[in-house]
Amino acid sequence: SQQGEEDPQALSIQEGENATMNCSYKTSINNLQWYRQNSGRGLVHLILIRSNEREKHSGRLRVTLDTSKKSSSLLITASRAADTASYFCATAPNQAGTALIFGKGTTLSVSS
Amino acid sequence: DTEVTQTPKHLVMGMTNKKSLKCEQHMGHRAMYWYKQKAKKPPELMFVYSYEKLSINESVPSRFSPECPNSSLLNLHLHARQPEDSALYLCASSQEGSGVSYEQYFGPGTRLTVT
Numbered sequence: 489s490q491q492g493e494e495d496p497q498a499l500s501i502q503e504g505e506n507a508t509m510n511c512s513y514k515t516s517i518n519n520l521q522w523y524r525q526n527s528g529r530g531l532v533h534l535i536l537i538r539s540n541e542r543e544k545h546s547g548r549l550r551v552t553l554d555t556s557k558k559s560s561s562l563l564i565t566a567s568r569a570a571d572t573a574s575y576f577c578a579t580a581p582n583q584a585g586t587a588l589i590f591g592k593g594t595t596l597s598v599s600s
Numbered sequence: 601d602t603e604v605t606q607t608p609k610h611l612v613m614g615m616t617n618k619k620s621l622k623c624e625q626h627m628g629h630r631a632m633y634w635y636k637q638k639a640k641k642p643p644e645l646m647f648v649y650s651y652e653k654l655s656i657n658e659s660v661p662s663r664f665s666p667e668c669p670n671s672s673l674l675n676l677h678l679h680a681r682q683p684e685d686s687a688l689y690l691c692a693s694s695q696e697g698s699g700v701s702y703e704q705y706f707g708p709g710t711r712l713t714v715t
Contacts (some may be wrong), residue, residue: 518669519701530690530706576642580701587656588701590642
């Protein structure tokens with residue numbers, strides 16, 4: 489079952505622009521993770537933010553987490569054509585052990 | 601080595617023959633996962649193995665049977681497929697720690713086509 493909902497479903501931007509994707513979830517979590525998937529390939533882990541953290545950075549990525557609103561956002565700054573991919577948030581519900589539940593994803597297209 | 605390998609890359613099957621998907625990791629991870637992903641959809645969890653024991657089965661039809669022969673290997677045996685089984689099958693692994701989720705490392709997937 490899916491718990492995360494990403495918004496928007498699709499996003500098209502120019503190189504150099506910033507891209508923001510949002511994720512909402514339903515149950516309490518111990519952490520939230522973001523993954524990238526290039527077309528038809530495996531997923532790559534981008535960043536993990538724990539439930540007691542509010543913001544985290546990794547290179548051009550910035551993730552925020554608001555547990556009161558059950559939402560997270562992923563910001564990619566100065567986007568590149570190589571950032572074109574699908575981005576998924578994945579939640580680790582408190583009662584689910586190691587299992588992740590993936591949201592529907594945002595498809596990002598960056599044109600040069 | 602942070603790689604998860606999956607074989608084969610592609611598999612075309614009729615509805616009655618039996619095949620196996622294989623997954624291997626050498627990161628010392630004790631949790632391994634099978635996901636099914638349809639086109640333009642997110643991965644859906646099928647099975648979780650923790651310390652070589654099946655810990656989660658997400659109500660997967662019995663024509664899919666997982667196996668974890670040792671801590672590095674994970675197999676998915678397929679019997680009597682249905683057309684809706686055509687999908688990308690992803691294997692992943694992670695650390696295992698008392699119900700806490702860690703980042704998962706994914707393989708490139710096996711694309712199954714059922715004819």
